[in-house]
Amino acid sequence: MTTTAPSDKSDYVLIKGGVIVTINPADEIIEDGYVLIKADQIISVGKLQDAPPDSAVEEIIDTRNCLIMPGLVNTHTHAAMACFRGLADDLPLKTWLEEYIFPLESRYVNPVFVYQGTLLAGLEMIHSGTTSVCDGYFFEEAAAQAFMNLGLRAVVGKGIVDFPAPDNPDPDLNIENGKKYVGQCPSNSLVTPALFCHSAYTCKPETLQKIKKICQYHSIPFIIHLSETEAETKEIKKRYGTSPIQHLNDLEILDGETIAAHCIWITIDDFPIMQKKRLRVAHCPESTMKLASGVAPVPHFLRLGIPVGLGTDGCASNNNLDMISEMDTAAKVHKLNSKNPAIMDAKTVVRMATIGGAEVLGLQNKVGSLEPGKKADIIILDLKQPHLTPVYNYYSHLVYSASGHDVITVLINGKVIMHNRKVVTVNEKETLAAVEEIGKEIKKEMICQGRKKSGFRA
Numbered sequence: 001m002t003t004t005a006p007s008d009k010s011d012y013v014l015i016k017g018g019v020i021v022t023i024n025p026a027d028e029i030i031e032d033g034y035v036l037i038k039a040d041q042i043i044s045v046g047k048l049q050d051a052p053p054d055s056a057v058e059e060i061i062d063t064r065n066c067l068i069m070p071g072l073v074n075t076h077t078h079a080a081m082a083c084f085r086g087l088a089d090d091l092p093l094k095t096w097l098e099e100y101i102f103p104l105e106s107r108y109v110n111p112v113f114v115y116q117g118t119l120l121a122g123l124e125m126i127h128s129g130t131t132s133v134c135d136g137y138f139f140e141e142a143a144a145q146a147f148m149n150l151g152l153r154a155v156v157g158k159g160i161v162d163f164p165a166p167d168n169p170d171p172d173l174n175i176e177n178g179k180k181y182v183g184q185c186p187s188n189s190l191v192t193p194a195l196f197c198h199s200a201y202t203c204k205p206e207t208l209q210k211i212k213k214i215c216q217y218h219s220i221p222f223i224i225h226l227s228e229t230e231a232e233t234k235e236i237k238k239r240y241g242t243s244p245i246q247h248l249n250d251l252e253i254l255d256g257e258t259i260a261a262h263c264i265w266i267t268i269d270d271f272p273i274m275q276k277k278r279l280r281v282a283h284c285p286e287s288t289m290k291l292a293s294g295v296a297p298v299p300h301f302l303r304l305g306i307p308v309g310l311g312t313d314g315c316a317s318n319n320n321l322d323m324i325s326e327m328d329t330a331a332k333v334h335k336l337n338s339k340n341p342a343i344m345d346a347k348t349v350v351r352m353a354t355i356g357g358a359e360v361l362g363l364q365n366k367v368g369s370l371e372p373g374k375k376a377d378i379i380i381l382d383l384k385q386p387h388l389t390p391v392y393n394y395y396s397h398l399v400y401s402a403s404g405h406d407v408i409t410v411l412i413n414g415k416v417i418m419h420n421r422k423v424v425t426v427n428e429k430e431t432l433a434a435v436e437e438i439g440k441e442i443k444k445e446m447i448c449q450g451r452k453k454s455g456f457r458a
């Protein structure tokens with residue numbers, strides 16, 4: 001059936017040619033396909049022969065020899081930590097956090113650091129095909145502003161800990177500041193606020209409960225690192241006599257609007273709680289491999305219907321924000337862990353990085369697949385390259401052969417944000433220069449403190 005030609009062509013964009021990996025419920029793949037967009041919305045997806053004529057649309061994007069798919073959804077990161085990339089590697093989480101990251105954050109993290117660091121991270125995310133992100137950090141109003149300027153879709157969580165933080169020297173003000181943030185955070189149709197309690201070991205029960213109440217009142221996500229390390233489970237057991245999942249369940253924090261990053265050290269009693277409460281999981285395999293925290297039982301979560309999305313975590317513990325590379329790792333780590341090459345196939349991982357992530361962020365009705373009525377968050381990859389020729393299976397190439405560098409064009413909410421690998425919303429050169437200056441200051445501090453032992457080079 002031929003699509004009816006629009007009577008008024010303004011705001012119509014036609015993505016024309018190439019293969020469409022729809023991620024719709026039928027997992028349809030359309031070769032020689034098209035996607036018709038009006039303003040921010042997908043109007044129709046189908047075979048090229050059924051597309052409206054060129055004369056009926058305002059703009060045509062020629063995508064012959066390309067793969068067109070929904071934008072990737074990064075369910076867990078700390079964008080501004082891009083400024084700390086490569087600064088302290090090859091360390092356990094506790095040493096990494098307490099001896100390097102927390103002291104540096106208290107010294108350097110301010111609104112300018114967060115704004116410029118988030119711009120930098122956002123550029124990297126757009127370049128590698130991420131169109132939606134869940135962020136959590138300090139001075140998150142500045143991050144929200146950066147995401148708005150970039151044109152990225154983002155859930156921005158204000159970081160909360162029960163010790164003096166860069167944006168809150170007095171933890172007694174955590175609740176008041178959390179309420180203020182939700183009311184004052186810059187937001188629009190793409191950028192929305194959330195609250196992010198760092199963990200059950202850095203936030204006391206009262207803080208967790210009160211912050212969750214604010215989230216419930218405003219219907220916004222509550223974000224937390226949960227069951228990330230064995231040390232965390234031991235600490236929570238010592239303090240409260242339960243597992244971290246059971247601890248949060250006892251505090252009535254777990255529900256379908258709680259996003260838990262990691263969920264690695266899960267007890268047999270935790271699974272039914274997670275299933276019953278529809279807890280949403282952000283799976284970040286590269287970060288947890290690098291910190292040697294463990295492997296989350298994701299295949300079991302999926303069997304139980306627990307929503308799982310993929311995330312990079314901050315790029316100080318990854319050390320990149322490339323979701324295509326993260327897909328490759330996610331597919332392989334579970335094979336190695338279970339000694340079963342069939343346990344996590346490529347299609348499952350692509351779904352986790354798209355519609356699965358959208359479900360984790362509560363955006364599944366807006367993004368995560370290319371279907372009529374959804375927002376036009378679309379990425380286009382160049383298939384005409386040695387490492388992607390020939391193609392027998394598109395999911396296989398996306399997970400095992402492609403990288404973020406293969407993404408050439410990105411649309412978010414119907415707008416072209418990157419065209420032929422050039423981001424059009426912010427000035428990339430200026431951002432790199434600004435972060436270079438931040439890096440110079442941190443290098444000076446590192447030299448003063450003689451912390452070259454981490455492999456840091458002046």
Ligand SMILES: [Zn+2]
Nearest residue numbers: 225261313314
């Ligand atoms: Zn994290």
